[in-house]
Amino acid sequence: MPLTTMALLASAEASGGNPLLKVDPGLALWTLIIFLLLLFVLWRYGWGMMIGKLDARDRAIRGSIEEARAERLEAEKLLVEQKALLDKTRREAAAMLQAAQQDAGTERQRLVDQAREEYERILARGREQIDQETRAAVAEVRKVVADLAVGVAGRLIDRNLDTPGQRELAEKFVGELERKGGAEA
Amino acid sequence: MIWATLTGIPLGLLAAAGGEGGPFDAGEMILHHVANGAAWVEGAWWSPSKAVLIMAVAALLVFLGVRRALAGYDDNGVPRTRWAQMLDPFVEHFYRDVAMAYAGPKWAKRVAPLLLTFFFFILTNNLLGMVPWADFFNLVRGVAVPSGSEPGAFKTFVLDGAATATGNFNVTVALAVVTFFAIIVFGVKKHGLVGHFAHLAPKGVVWPVRWFLLLPIETLSMFVKPFALTMRLAANMTAGHMAILAIISIIFLLNSVLVGIPVVGLALGVSLLEIIVCFVQAYVFALLSGVFIGMAIESHH
Structure with a gap:
């Protein structure tokens, strides 16, 4: 036992054994045993795991922050891409619209032209047909008129006249008619 | 009139419950309680x-408490139960704000367990000392064991009740010895045997100052640090109990129930203050141990 301890013991005994100053190496030893035992047990089965939990939480928080940052960057990138895509689409749509409008214009023009052409063609054909029919009708009329005239004249003059001389006259007359009608037509 | 009547009520039964026969001796009673x-x-x-029994109980409680807290964490290390959430800030504080701050991140994992064990072991002992079961058991003895008859050995240690183990300097000196050796062990681990003890005579000053001033001071400080830890804890824990007991003694010294009304209020106030002291002293012991160990590890920077 160290000298100081003995001195303290002696003084404690001299002061009537003041229990507050009682040196008790046994108590100190027990304290040491209990504390070191607790320290060892908790070191192995307590604090290590507890600190592990703290570190795990730390990692989880750090990971979440990193993840959030990465996700935000990704989102920003996506947003820019989307915006670019949207712009492009809008431009394309505008171009398409313009092209379609242009196409529609030309198509309409083409259809109108075609329709006009068709109309003119039909008109021309109609006119031609009318001409033809008119001509045929005129020829028919001329023939009928000539025959009629001959018939009428023959009946009127009867056999006073020889047929060839009469006919020449009649034809001359019809020729005049024709000339007259041709000028009219 | 009322005063005379009330002060006349004999408190003999309560005095007997204190375990002492004969006239009330406040000093004797207080010493008996804190020893x-x-x-x-x-x-x-x-x-x-x-x-020793109280410390063993405290150690068991600390172990069970830590295990219970550990069970309350989820996979991400987030405390989910109330118990885990209660202990978590203390653990985090000693690990990050004390061990990491003073000993550095590399050593924190080795220093923190010691500081945490200090804190929770001392705190539990301090708080167990606040539970007045000693007085409860003494009351039981005063009634159950007639004065003059000798209680058996089992009855002696059970009926003697509790005490504040950390109010006894034999206990605190043992704890301070742990700090003393922890400082040396961590210092030597970091700087080597020579490196650690070289800081007793720091370089960079003129030789007379170095050898005749700093060497004695540093050597002394090596022992003063744990000595201060010893005395601070023991004295603080004893003093509060003494104050409470002294205040309660007034009732018996004046032999009056009426006096008990303000006295109990006062004792309650001091008890509440003591609960704060229990936390503060446990914290101070652990914190200073951490600071001293950190100084030994970081001393050459």
């Missing part, structure tokens, strides 16, 4: 006593 109980094995220096 460790008798050795269980008569005459043996190594004998356990009630302080």
Whole structure:
């Protein structure tokens, strides 16, 4: 036992054994045993795991922050891409619209032209047909008129006249008619 | 009139409950309460006593408390149960704000367990000392064991009740010795045997100052640090109990129930203050141990 301890013991005994100053190496030893035992047990089965939990939480928080940052960057990138895509689409749509409008214009023009052409063609054909029919009708009329005239004249003059001389006259007359009608037509 | 009547009420029963026969002796009562109980094995220096029992109970409580807290964490290390959430800030504080701040991140994992064990072991002992079961058991003894008859050995240590183990300097010196050696062990681990003890005579000053001023001061400080830890804790824990007991003694000194009304209020106030002291002293012991160990690890920077 160290000298100081003995001195303290002696003084404690001299002061009537003041229990507050009682040196008790046994108590100190027990304290040491209990504390070191607790320290060892908790070191192995307590604090290590507890600190592990703290570190795990730390990692989880750090990971979440990193993840959030990465996700935000990704989102920003996506947003820019989307915006670019949207712009492009809008431009394309505008171009398409313009092209379609242009196409529609030309198509309409083409259809109108075609329709006009068709109309003119039909008109021309109609006119031609009318001409033809008119001509045929005129020829028919001329023939009928000539025959009629001959018939009428023959009946009127009867056999006073020889047929060839009469006919020449009649034809001359019809020729005049024709000339007259041709000028009219 | 009322005063005379009330002061006349004999408090003999309560005095007997204090375990002492004869006239009330405040000093004797206080010393009996703050001192460790008798050795269980008569005459043996190594004998356990009630302080040992209290410390064993405290150690068990700390272990169970830590295990219970550990069960309350989820996979991400987030405390989910109330118990885990209660202990978590203390653990985090000692790990990050003390061990990491003073000993550096590399050493924090090795220093923090020691500081945490200090804190929770001392705190539990301090708080167990606040539970007045000693007085409860003494009351039981005063009624159950007629004065003059000798209670058996089992009854002696059970009925003797509790005590504040950390109010006994034999206990605190053992804890401070742990700090003393922890400082050396961590210092030597970091800087080597020579490197650690070289800081007793720091370089960079003229040789007379170095060898005749700093060497004695540093050497002394090596022992003063744990000594201060010892005395601070023991004195603080004892003083509060003494204050409470002294205040309660007024009732018996004046032998009056009426006096008890303000006195109980006062004792309650001091008890509440003591609960704060329990936390503060446990924290101070652990924190200073951490600071001293950190100084030994970081001393050459």
